[in-house]
Amino acid sequence: MSFGHTNKVYTTESGEVVYAMVAEFETPADVYHAAEKVRDAGYSKWDVHTPFPIHGMEDAMGVKRTILPMVIGVIGLTCAGLGFLMQWWMSGVDYPLMTQGKPFATWQAFVPITFELGILFSAFTAIIGMLFFNRLPQWYHPLLKKDRFLRVSDDRFMICIEAGDKNFDPDRTRALLEGAGGTHIDLVEE
Amino acid sequence: MSSIHPDQVTAQQLAGLARLPDRGAPAPGTGDGSLIDDPSVRSPLVLNQRTFKEVTDIVCGYTENKPGKWWLPTLMVTGSIAGLGGLAILYLVITGIGTWGLNNQVDWAWDITNFVFWIGIGHAGTLISAILCLLKQKWRTAVNRSAEAMTIFAVICAATFPGIHIGRQWMAWFLPPIPNANNIWPNFKSPLLWDVFAISTYGTVSALFWFMGMIPDLATLRDRADMRLRASKTGPLIAPFIPIRVDAVRAYVYGFLALGWRFSSRHWHRYEAAYLVLAGISTPLVLSVHSIVSFDFATSILPGWHTTIFPPYFVAGAIFGGFAMVLLLLIPARELFPNMKDFITLKHMENMAKIILVTGSMVGFAYTMEFFIAWYSGNEYEAHVFKFNRAIPTWMSERGAPYWWAYWAMIFCNVLSPQVFWMKKFRTSPMAIFAVSFLVTIGMWFERFVIIVTSLHRAFLPGEWGMFYPTLVDITTFIASCGVFLTLFLIFLKFLPVFAIAELKAVMPQASPHHHDGHGHDGHGHDGHGHSGEHHAKGGHH
Numbered sequence: 001m002s003f004g005h006t007n008k009v010y011t012t013e014s015g016e017v018v019y020a021m022v023a024e025f026e027t028p029a030d031v032y033h034a035a036e037k038v039r040d041a042g043y044s045k046w047d048v049h050t051p052f053p054i055h056g057m058e059d060a061m062g063v064k065r066t067i068l069p070m071v072i073g074v075i076g077l078t079c080a081g082l083g084f085l086m087q088w089w090m091s092g093v094d095y096p097l098m099t100q101g102k103p104f105a106t107w108q109a110f111v112p113i114t115f116e117l118g119i120l121f122s123a124f125t126a127i128i129g130m131l132f133f134n135r136l137p138q139w140y141h142p143l144l145k146k147d148r149f150l151r152v153s154d155d156r157f158m159i160c161i162e163a164g165d166k167n168f169d170p171d172r173t174r175a176l177l178e179g180a181g182g183t184h185i186d187l188v189e190e
Numbered sequence: 191m192s193s194i195h196p197d198q199v200t201a202q203q204l205a206g207l208a209r210l211p212d213r214g215a216p217a218p219g220t221g222d223g224s225l226i227d228d229p230s231v232r233s234p235l236v237l238n239q240r241t242f243k244e245v246t247d248i249v250c251g252y253t254e255n256k257p258g259k260w261w262l263p264t265l266m267v268t269g270s271i272a273g274l275g276g277l278a279i280l281y282l283v284i285t286g287i288g289t290w291g292l293n294n295q296v297d298w299a300w301d302i303t304n305f306v307f308w309i310g311i312g313h314a315g316t317l318i319s320a321i322l323c324l325l326k327q328k329w330r331t332a333v334n335r336s337a338e339a340m341t342i343f344a345v346i347c348a349a350t351f352p353g354i355h356i357g358r359q360w361m362a363w364f365l366p367p368i369p370n371a372n373n374i375w376p377n378f379k380s381p382l383l384w385d386v387f388a389i390s391t392y393g394t395v396s397a398l399f400w401f402m403g404m405i406p407d408l409a410t411l412r413d414r415a416d417m418r419l420r421a422s423k424t425g426p427l428i429a430p431f432i433p434i435r436v437d438a439v440r441a442y443v444y445g446f447l448a449l450g451w452r453f454s455s456r457h458w459h460r461y462e463a464a465y466l467v468l469a470g471i472s473t474p475l476v477l478s479v480h481s482i483v484s485f486d487f488a489t490s491i492l493p494g495w496h497t498t499i500f501p502p503y504f505v506a507g508a509i510f511g512g513f514a515m516v517l518l519l520l521i522p523a524r525e526l527f528p529n530m531k532d533f534i535t536l537k538h539m540e541n542m543a544k545i546i547l548v549t550g551s552m553v554g555f556a557y558t559m560e561f562f563i564a565w566y567s568g569n570e571y572e573a574h575v576f577k578f579n580r581a582i583p584t585w586m587s588e589r590g591a592p593y594w595w596a597y598w599a600m601i602f603c604n605v606l607s608p609q610v611f612w613m614k615k616f617r618t619s620p621m622a623i624f625a626v627s628f629l630v631t632i633g634m635w636f637e638r639f640v641i642i643v644t645s646l647h648r649a650f651l652p653g654e655w656g657m658f659y660p661t662l663v664d665i666t667t668f669i670a671s672c673g674v675f676l677t678l679f680l681i682f683l684k685f686l687p688v689f690a691i692a693e694l695k696a697v698m699p700q701a702s703p704h705h706h707d708g709h710g711h712d713g714h715g716h717d718g719h720g721h722s723g724e725h726h727a728k729g730g731h732h
Contacts, residue, residue, distance in 0.1 A: 027700070027705070028700070028701055028702065028703045028705065029702075029703050029704065029705055031703075032703035033703075035455075047454045047455060047456055048454070048455040049452060049453045049454055049455070050453055050455060050458070051242060051246075051406075051410075051453060051691075051692060051695055052406075052458075052692040052693065052695040052696040052701060053455070053458035053459075053461070053462050053692075053696060054455070054458075054696075054701070054703050055696075055701075055702060055703060056703060057455045057458070057459075057703070058455075058459050060703075061455060061456075063455070063456060063459055066459060066460045066463050068460050068463045068464055068467070069463055069466075069467050072464075072467050076471075086367070087378040090367060090375035090376075090378065091375065091377070091378045091379065094375065095373065095374050095375055097374075097375070097377055097379075099377055099379050099380070100379060102379060106379060109378060109379040110378055112381075112384040112387070112388065112478070112482055112485075113378060113383070113384055113387045115474075115478060116384075116387040116388050116391040116475075116478065116482075117387065117391070119391055119395060119471050119472075119474070119475045119478075120390075120391040120394060120395065122467070122471050123394070123395040123398050123399070123468060123471060123472075124398070126398075126402075126464040126467045126468050126471075127398050127401075127402050127464060127468075129464065130402070130460050130461055130463075130464035131449065133460050134454075134456070134457045134460055134461070136449045136450055136451065136457070137449035137450050138449075138450040139445065139446070139449070139450045140450070141450060141452055143452055144416075144450075144452060147417070147420060149452075150413040150414075150416055150417050151413075151417075152413075152452075152453045153246075153406075153409055153410040153412075153413040153414070153453060154242065154243055154246045154410065154413075154414075155241065155242035155243045155246065
């Protein structure tokens, strides 16, 4: 997860390496305000886990706007262009095909397929890009071993601060999460 | 963990045997979910003031518990009908296209009628998932998952027909531009090839959109199965004496499909961005697909087909027929599945009835305009098609149209029957909506039949005039496509999350991070989601 960090490695009493500290919240409002506090405390390797996307959470967490739409646009337009070139080369150059009395390479007739290919590859980029930037699929994750964490997919809201964060300190981080209203604060093993 | 080790009552509620408690309306006059005349009051999207937990339990319960007694017999019937289609297609492939009623004059008939019929039905799903998303229509969250599923199943049915009508079906791989021994490429100037690209793009993008929307809900199903596995050493097995628990299979399969989703807000951020882009590109896509389907006809010179009105007319008709199919599926479903009426409310019914009224009237306008232009253009071939191939019955003129009944069935079903939705009484009656949707579905099939067959059967030279009569293979293949569609939908209802759980939760009033702020700090931290059942009525509606 955290390459080349020089942080201290924390272990639990049983000697397992600590991955993170988690805290539970009851409502979207609670976790929203807690996220603002964690953001203001200067943490960077942390996350909020919620059953649905909470409106405005990006701002509460200080997450930068994703470049994904730009990537989709660039790849989509490129593939549309390549699709046009494909048609032009196949119909006009490699095997010139005269139909309907039209010239071999008529750009007007190539518009529908150019458009469809642009859409097709934009859609692939959208979903593959979303997974890529999110580093998914990742079927193993320390959090998923935690029983209480599984309730995030139902009605719980959790904040998870990674032990790899430069500001992480078991006592101070716990105090911060407690102060923000978190309950069931616990360590997650790697 | 009450949902993991439920008591008797909860277990029955989760299994869909008992209804969850009615909590009534959060504000007077908003209870039944129908539209409220006062525009400043929003009717709730989820009725009975459900908590997040109840939403999860209800929707996951549909897949986790035994379905109603109707499910398996229905599936066996539709599955058998679908199987007949396999036999019909096999017979077609080993014998030839002559097994259909096609002839020299009418060389497109039920095959292309069925193709356009099914592809049109799919359009409602994309309209709901993409266009209504861009328009911020929050009510779509209750119907988008099932409508998108319907889209994909309709595209599967649709794509079969061009695939099998090409004659030598084993040459179907010549459709995409794949290098071949003949060293030739497909004709990119042909609308039929545009259609290949449009339909395959449409099917692929719809499936991607559907799958991406399902990732969080699959993760919910995974986590619930996982929780039960961890909580107890015993549980139902997949078969007697085979020591594999059903929940283990669920955790594995749903877990695989959920791709390790862990509800991270950083992930949600990119997920929502990708979702919005997909909605944005699906909107022009869905408009282009039926436009391109209409080019199959409009770019030819056949009277009755060669009209510029076709693309918008086809798109409106597709949305019209698609919504009718959505309602045909969802009205029985909300009766059969417990608590589904909390999500698919009368408001949803009424909204969709209004869309049917609008698009039905657009289609009626297009029918009228076609007729007007046939007369106004002064083109005698065009006028002949509309007068003597379609409208005038045989008993009124000896040149009359042998298919007049198909034309007037179309007018009755598509233009007249939806007009009852001007009256609120009919728009809010599921029975009336179901009846109209049924008529519209029939009418939209006849529309394509009328466009295709009545234009072809009497073209320019009277010496070539002929009739089309369907054969048993024609009829079996069409009915079987309905069987395939229903079978896939029944399987979907049982095994996948029927509602977009995460999206439903996100439009509930307690989902807003400012839900409590408007009320001071009185209820902070104890009542937003919990088990007390106390909720603020109309908090955070922005």
